[in-house]
Amino acid sequence: MSDTGKRAFDVVIVGAGFAGMYMLHRVRGLGLSARVYEAGSGVGGTWYWNRYPGARCDVESMEYSYQFSDELQQEWHWSERFATQPEILRYADHVADRFGLRDDIQFDTRVTGAEFDEKTSHWRVSTTVGGAAVAPVSARFLIMATGCLSSTNMPSIPGIDSFAGEKYHTGQWPHEPVDFTGKRVGVIGTGSSAIQSIPIIAGQAKQLFVFQRTPNYSVPAHNAPLDPDYEARIKAEYAAFRARNSLMPNAFGSSLPRNEASALAATDQERRQAYETRWQRGGLVLLGAFGDLLLDARANETAAEFVREKIRAIVRDPATAELLTPRQVIGCKRLCVDTGYYETFNRANVQLVDVKTHPIEQIMPTGLRTGGRDYPLDCIVFATGFDAMTGTLTKMDIRGRGGLSLREKWHAGPRTYLGLGLAAFPNLFTISGPGSPSVLTNMLVSIEQHVNWIAACLAYMREHGHTVIEATAQAEDAWVDHVNSVADRTLYPGCNSWYLGANVPGKTRVFMPLIGYPPYVRKCEEVVAKGYEGFALDPAVQSG
Numbered sequence: 001m002s003d004t005g006k007r008a009f010d011v012v013i014v015g016a017g018f019a020g021m022y023m024l025h026r027v028r029g030l031g032l033s034a035r036v037y038e039a040g041s042g043v044g045g046t047w048y049w050n051r052y053p054g055a056r057c058d059v060e061s062m063e064y065s066y067q068f069s070d071e072l073q074q075e076w077h078w079s080e081r082f083a084t085q086p087e088i089l090r091y092a093d094h095v096a097d098r099f100g101l102r103d104d105i106q107f108d109t110r111v112t113g114a115e116f117d118e119k120t121s122h123w124r125v126s127t128t129v130g131g132a133a134v135a136p137v138s139a140r141f142l143i144m145a146t147g148c149l150s151s152t153n154m155p156s157i158p159g160i161d162s163f164a165g166e167k168y169h170t171g172q173w174p175h176e177p178v179d180f181t182g183k184r185v186g187v188i189g190t191g192s193s194a195i196q197s198i199p200i201i202a203g204q205a206k207q208l209f210v211f212q213r214t215p216n217y218s219v220p221a222h223n224a225p226l227d228p229d230y231e232a233r234i235k236a237e238y239a240a241f242r243a244r245n246s247l248m249p250n251a252f253g254s255s256l257p258r259n260e261a262s263a264l265a266a267t268d269q270e271r272r273q274a275y276e277t278r279w280q281r282g283g284l285v286l287l288g289a290f291g292d293l294l295l296d297a298r299a300n301e302t303a304a305e306f307v308r309e310k311i312r313a314i315v316r317d318p319a320t321a322e323l324l325t326p327r328q329v330i331g332c333k334r335l336c337v338d339t340g341y342y343e344t345f346n347r348a349n350v351q352l353v354d355v356k357t358h359p360i361e362q363i364m365p366t367g368l369r370t371g372g373r374d375y376p377l378d379c380i381v382f383a384t385g386f387d388a389m390t391g392t393l394t395k396m397d398i399r400g401r402g403g404l405s406l407r408e409k410w411h412a413g414p415r416t417y418l419g420l421g422l423a424a425f426p427n428l429f430t431i432s433g434p435g436s437p438s439v440l441t442n443m444l445v446s447i448e449q450h451v452n453w454i455a456a457c458l459a460y461m462r463e464h465g466h467t468v469i470e471a472t473a474q475a476e477d478a479w480v481d482h483v484n485s486v487a488d489r490t491l492y493p494g495c496n497s498w499y500l501g502a503n504v505p506g507k508t509r510v511f512m513p514l515i516g517y518p519p520y521v522r523k524c525e526e527v528v529a530k531g532y533e534g535f536a537l538d539p540a541v542q543s544g
Helices: 018-029 072-073 083-099 194-201 228-236 238-248 268-281 284-288 299-312 318-324 392-397 444-466 473-488 515-530
Strands: 008-014 034-037 109-117 122-129 133-146 166-167 185-186 206-213 218-220 334-340 349-352 362-365 365-372 373-375 378-382 398-400 428-430 468-469 535-537
Touching: 008 122, 018 034, 018 083, 018 444, 034 109, 072 238, 185 194, 185 365, 194 206, 194 334, 194 378, 206 365, 218 444, 228 238, 238 515, 268 284, 268 299, 284 299, 284 378, 299 318, 318 349, 444 515
Parallel strands: 008 034, 008 133, 109 398, 133 428, 166 378, 185 206, 185 378, 206 349, 218 334
Antiparallel strands: 109 122, 122 133, 362 365, 365 373, 468 535
16 A cells, blocks of 8 residues: 555555564454555565575474464465465465455565654654655554565675676566576575475576585475375364474474484484485475484584485486585584485586685676686576575664664674564564574564564553563573573584574674574463563553
8 A cells, every 4th residue: 555644554564575564463353543564565584585486384284383273273274295386375365355454564665774752752754655755654563574585685795886787686676577598697696595406497598607605505495386185184283383383493394203312322324214214205304303303413413414415326427426525514504405416516507616726806897706706697596595584684774762773782793672672762673683583494483472572562551551671681682592502402503504694794793593492482471471581561550
């Protein structure tokens, strides 16, 4: 919708992805006035922007979906085990239409800043439409549903603007089809979006050069049409299925639960069988083969070497296989899921180029130079990821008490309480923010848990006459320490990953998500049971 001229709301929500849509649904259910601002022209968030070839969810379709409406769960039918981006976007559009959400969403509108007015206890939210500033609006509550992977990261390469061919970023893909037929294509990066898109691009391009700095571990999806009998079984007991998933460390995968035994206590044959079973199953379940794979480096090495052996067996050229073989801990970077990724390097028209040993020197009008060699290119695809978890928030000029900017507050790394609230930023909530399990989980489950918590908090404040809620500095400090201490007991911080912000030059390296979904949920429930412990609520309005 376009701006109706209303300048004051109970709630402003930033972002119309899965988090923003459900937050709007819950807020309207409380009878509060709300406006959602969305930079894109449609709903869907990450699935609106990420339209690159092969884009697909790595959590199974029957789990990567809303659970707040059983009617929605029963009526929607997924076509594949792992849904593609177009199908997920159709699902998001269906939800928006089914629940009439578009009436309160203003598209093509970018939030540029927000300032808390301590006199009125309201947020003043600034936006632009088509690059032009419009009059700010006022809101009692500001809820950031901006997503964890929504701020694209473009590398700083000399000459990048001089390239005369076509340039694409996987996170900002054109809405029109892109045809690489007969073209010389360079893909920079080998993270998840590259691993998904490279097999598709290779099937079209005359020649494909993959410029790799660090190889990633990837496991096969073994995707297939969704089995109707399997779908029927899940739908017959959806609530119980969801409950079992909520008890998993990553909030999904109960159909093949994690084995809590130690990899080191198993024999070589037992380990191989466990890994092989999960490799053949496909998807992210490999790291659930044993309970200590992300706790003990020796245990982790058994899984890492299993995948390395698979790569060597698939890729026919030994030198290429060696370049594709990761050496870091498996799982400390996001484990990727693919369809024919390693097999792609057996194609005659595909060449892997090592840019770790010889970094890219420059981009020229006709191609790219690295290792003293020029690679003529018609198209460059930047699969260089995101400024994860904090990038979109810090790009806005958000100011709390005393004019404190969020950029300044997070200069040495993001600080939150529960990933939900921030000291010195009253009445501001972040959905799946830093310090919550977020990207280490099934995001739909984490989103719903956060939205439900925020909605219950708003209802509590209204019922008890509170107008302001704010995380205390003490609770925030203790929570940041807790998130770090949990991470330090694992192997996660041991490699340069976007979990640490290591992919963004100059970004402070802090492990941002909290490991372990069930303990986190229990903590959130405990905070509520203790009267929102760790939050300061203004004195309740006295009646009479």
